[in-house]
Amino acid sequence: MTSDEKDAGRPASVCNCLAVRQAARQITQLYDAELAEVGLRTTQYSVLAFLDRLGPSSLSDLAEELVLDRSTLGHNLRPLEREGFVRLATDRTDRRTRRLELTAAGKVRLEEARPYWQKAQRRFESSFGKADARELRDILRRAVESAAS
Amino acid sequence: MTSDEKDAGRPASVCNCLAVRQAARQITQLYDAELAEVGLRTTQYSVLAFLDRLGPSSLSDLAEELVLDRSTLGHNLRPLEREGFVRLATDRTDRRTRRLELTAAGKVRLEEARPYWQKAQRRFESSFGKADARELRDILRRAVESAAS
DNA sequence: TGACATTATGGGCATATGCCCGTAAATAAC
DNA sequence: GTTATTTACGGGCATATGCCCATAATGTCA
Numbered sequence: 001m002t003s004d005e006k007d008a009g010r011p012a013s014v015c016n017c018l019a020v021r022q023a024a025r026q027i028t029q030l031y032d033a034e035l036a037e038v039g040l041r042t043t044q045y046s047v048l049a050f051l052d053r054l055g056p057s058s059l060s061d062l063a064e065e066l067v068l069d070r071s072t073l074g075h076n077l078r079p080l081e082r083e084g085f086v087r088l089a090t091d092r093t094d095r096r097t098r099r100l101e102l103t104a105a106g107k108v109r110l111e112e113a114r115p116y117w118q119k120a121q122r123r124f125e126s127s128f129g130k131a132d133a134r135e136l137r138d139i140l141r142r143a144v145e146s147a148a149s
Numbered sequence: 150m151t152s153d154e155k156d157a158g159r160p161a162s163v164c165n166c167l168a169v170r171q172a173a174r175q176i177t178q179l180y181d182a183e184l185a186e187v188g189l190r191t192t193q194y195s196v197l198a199f200l201d202r203l204g205p206s207s208l209s210d211l212a213e214e215l216v217l218d219r220s221t222l223g224h225n226l227r228p229l230e231r232e233g234f235v236r237l238a239t240d241r242t243d244r245r246t247r248r249l250e251l252t253a254a255g256k257v258r259l260e261e262a263r264p265y266w267q268k269a270q271r272r273f274e275s276s277f278g279k280a281d282a283r284e285l286r287d288i289l290r291r292a293v294e295s296a297a298s
Numbered sequence: 299t300g301a302c303a304t305t306a307t308g309g310g311c312a313t314a315t316g317c318c319c320g321t322a323a324a325t326a327a328c
Numbered sequence: 329g330t331t332a333t334t335t336a337c338g339g340g341c342a343t344a345t346g347c348c349c350a351t352a353a354t355g356t357c358a
Contacts, residue, residue, distance in 0.1 A: 013290070015266070016273055016282050017180040018195050022216035023289040024173035025345075026296040031166040032346085043314065046167050060336065067171035072315050074338065079313070096323045096336040117164070124165055128295040133165050136288050140172040141162070143285060146277040147175040174315075181316085192344065209306065221345050223308065228343070245306040245353045 020143070027124065034120040038113045043076055045117060048085060048102065048110040056101045058091070067144060085109055169292070176273065183269040187262045192225055194266060197234060197251060197259040205250045207240070216293055234258055 013019075031042045040048075050065055051057065057065075063073040077100070080086045085106030091097035102110070125133045162168075180191045189197075199214055200206065206214075212222040226249070229235045234255030240246035251259070274282045 013286065014270075015195070016270065016277075016286060017176050017191050019286040019289040020169065020173045020176050021191065021195075023292045023296075024169045025218075026216060026293045027166050027169050029346080030296050036347095041313070042166050042170070046164070058336075067175060068314095069174075069316050070337075071317075071339095075316090076314070094324070094336085098337070121163075121165065124296060127298060128165075128292055132288065132291070136292060137162065137165060137168040139281065139285050139288060140168040142281070143172045143277055144175045147172075147179050147273060149276060178316080185317095190343070207306075217344095218346050219307075220309095220347075224346090225344070240306095243306080243354070247307070 016143075020140075030124055031117070031120040034116040034123070035113060037116050038109065040109070040113050044080055044085075045110075045113055047073070047076060047080060048106055048113070051086065051100060051102045052107065052110055056099045058097045059100060060097075062100060067148075080106070083109075165292075169289075179273055180266070180269040183265040183272070184262060186265050187258065189258070189262050193229060193234075194259075194262055196222070196225060196229060197255055197262070200235065200249060200251045201256065201259055205248045207246045208249060209246075211249060216297075229255070232258075 028042050031045075035042060035045055046066060047062070050062060054062065054065065059073055059077075060070055063070040066073065068076075077086060077088070081088065083105075084103055087101045087103050088098045089101065091099050128136070177191050180194075184191060184194055195215060196211075199211060203211065203214065208222055208226075209219055212219040215222065217225075226235060226237070230237065232254075233252055236250045236252050237247045238250065240248050277285070
């Protein structure tokens with residue numbers, strides 16, 4: 001009996017997709033709980049953080065960096081636009097492209113949020129282990145590359 | 150300079166939450182693409198598979214097994230009920246509880262879907278590596294336990 | 299047994315996710 | 329230079345996710 005056959009009836013232990021989705025749900029709740037203190041979700045924080053790091057970007061470029069569907073990014077921007085944290089402007093050279101920019105208010109909120117993100121990081125890593133967390137991120141990064149190809 | 154400081158400006162490489170969410174999105178697309186052949190999503194497949202394995206269950210029990218919010222499970226059942234794959238009945242002994250059951254049609258659809266789930270598994274593991282996949286699932290399982298506590 | 303806490307669930311709300319399709323603009327083909 | 333293709337985006341649709349609150353039923357405790 002192979003180990004595959006042994007636990008064939010236990011979906012959670014053999015399905016790579018279920019495993020990563022369960023973990024994403026669980027870990028997201030941990031980070032969302034901290035970021036709720038400043039009224040942001042994990043996804044929103046990641047958009048602001050990437051935009052801060054990359055500077056003004058097209059939606060396509062940012063979506064690719066975030067490993068996110070373009071359309072999904074478009075949807076995710078709505079609450080951030082409404083709050084005035086990001087701004088969309090039409091590119092001058094290519095009028096198809098919309099340049100997404102972090103506003104001053106967005107930058108302020110991002111800096112307010114960072115300590116809470118760090119707190120979530122510390123909480124998770126103090127429980128899971130710093131070295132294990134590094135290994136987790138590494139294997140997940142490789143999984144993203146593998147699934148994308 | 151520690152390695153933390155070295156890549157402090159690269160959110161994707163340091164944030165455990167972002168890493169697992171990106172991987173979940175990417176891998177989900179791979180599985181959803183296969184399961185689309187039988188008109189199921191990854192989440193729906195996992196509900197049917199767990200229900201088949203566990204037998205009739207309360208929503209709370211099933212949600213806990215799936216590492217899913219109770220309310221989320223309730224929402225996820227709507228399309229499955231509409232299609233007639235699951236059935237909700239009031240428990241006789243405890244009328245608060247709703248017993249969730251897999252219908253005959255649900256069982257049929259589940260068995261139809263299994264080969265496509267297996268195909269997704271094979272596609273992912275032939276690219277990522279069978280041993281790496283096992284390691285991935287193991288570290289994710291530990292991460293779930295860690296974040297839940 | 300009657301007040302209170304606990305448990306199981308549903309409804310409403312908001313965001314998250316990605317598909318398909320349409321539109322508009324830029325680029326390539328000829 | 330006109331047509332065809334590609335690229336960038338938005339709108340609409342459906343599901344996914346989880347919070348908060350309300351309701352109903354059960355259990356507890358004096």
